[in-house]
Amino acid sequence: DQQVKQNSPSLSVQEGRISILNCDYTNSMFDYFLWYKKYPAEGPTFLISISSIKDKNEDGRFTVFLNKSAKHLSLHIVPSQPGDSAVYFCAARDFGNEKLTFGTGTRLTIIP
Amino acid sequence: NAGVTQTPKFRVLKTGQSMTLLCAQDMNHEYMYWYRQDPGMGLRLIHYSVGEGTTAKGEVPDGYNVSRLKKQNFLLGLESAAPSQTSVYFCASTIEGRTQYFGPGTRLLVL
Numbered sequence: 001d002q003q004v005k006q007n008s009p010s011l012s013v014q015e016g017r018i019s020i021l022n023c024d025y026t027n028s029m030f031d032y033f034l035w036y037k038k039y040p041a042e043g044p045t046f047l048i049s050i051s052s053i054k055d056k057n058e059d060g061r062f063t064v065f066l067n068k069s070a071k072h073l074s075l076h077i078v079p080s081q082p083g084d085s086a087v088y089f090c091a092a093r094d095f096g097n098e099k100l101t102f103g104t105g106t107r108l109t110i111i112p
Numbered sequence: 113n114a115g116v117t118q119t120p121k122f123r124v125l126k127t128g129q130s131m132t133l134l135c136a137q138d139m140n141h142e143y144m145y146w147y148r149q150d151p152g153m154g155l156r157l158i159h160y161s162v163g164e165g166t167t168a169k170g171e172v173p174d175g176y177n178v179s180r181l182k183k184q185n186f187l188l189g190l191e192s193a194a195p196s197q198t199s200v201y202f203c204a205s206t207i208e209g210r211t212q213y214f215g216p217g218t219r220l221l222v223l
Contacts, residue, residue, distance in 0.1 A: 009152075032210050043116070043202055043214035044155070089154060098143050098162055098209040099170065104154040 003027045004092050006103035014111050019077040021106050023090035026071065030092040034100070035064060035075045038087045047088075048075070077108075085110045114138055116215035118203050124221045125193045133188040133218050135203030141213075143206045144186040145170075146178060148199040149217075155202065161186055193222045 005024045013019045021035075031052045036044035050057040050064045050073075057064050063076045073092075077084055087107045091100040119134040135144065145160040147170075157170030159178040167178045175197060177189045186205075190197060200219050204212040 006154075034211060036214075041217070043204075043216045046211050046213065049211060091155075093210055098206075099145075099157060099160060100212060102147075102155040104152060 001026075002104075003030075004090060004101045004103040006088075006090060006106050008106050009104070010107040010109070012109045012111055013080050015082060016079045019075075019080045019084065019108055019110070021075040021077075021088050021090075021108065023073040023075075023103055024071060025073065025092050027092070027094060027101075028071070029095050030101075031095040032093040033064070033066060033073050034091045034093075035062075036089045036091060036102075037084075038089065038105070044089060080110045082110050082112055084108060116203055116205055116213055118201075118215040118218050120218060121216070122219045122221075124223065125190075126223055127194060129193050130189070130191050131193065131220075132190075133201055133203075133220075135186045135188070135205075135215060137184055137186075137203075137205040137213075139205060139207065139213070140183070141205035141207045142183075143209055143212075144180065145204045145206075145212060146176070146186065146188045147202045147204065148172065149202060150199050158188065158201075193220075195222045198222045 034049040035047040038044040087105045089105045090103045116137045146158040147155040161180040164183040203215040206212045
C-alpha cells in the first residue's frame, strides 16, 4: 500500500515557465511534508518542507502548497531554470514517528 | 564539516558474498537511516536507529543487518548477498526526526 504517491513519473517544462510537481497521500496522520531534489549519482538534497498546520511555505523560487482536505501536496518552481532538471521526491512523516515515507519521484526536465 | 559520508562508493559482489557498508556523520545527529533506491520504487527504508546502541526494522529489512555502536556511525551488513540486493544504498541522518540529510550513496552490483 503506497501511502505517498507521485503519479507523474516525468515532466518537461520550458525554461522560465512554472514547474508544478504533485504528490498525493493517504495517511491522515502525516504531519510534516518535505520535498527532496536528486541529481544523478548524488544523494537526495533537502529542498523545502511544510508543517500540516500551514497551507503554504515559500523559499525563493520554490513554494510548497498543502491541501489537507484533498490530501494533496504540490511544489511550484518559478521561474524554472536548467539547473532544476532533476528527480524530485516528496516525503511525509507520520505524527510521533521518526520515519519518512517517500514517493516514487518525478523526473523534471527543463527545456532551454 | 563533511556531513554524511558513505563507504564504499561502488562495489561488485558475487552471490553469497558478504560485505558491510559504512555510514558516518559528523553533525551529532541522533537518528540514522539506511534506504535503498530502485527504479520506479522511490526510497525504501531498510533499517534505522534512534540513538547509539539502538536499531529498528524498516519497510524492507530482510537480508540486511545493522549496528550502531557509535553515535556517528551506522553500519549496514549483507551476510549473503543476492542479485535482488543490487541497488543504490543511501544513508541519512537527522537531529530532530524530520528533515533528513543524505549521503552520496553506494552503488552495489550483485552478480
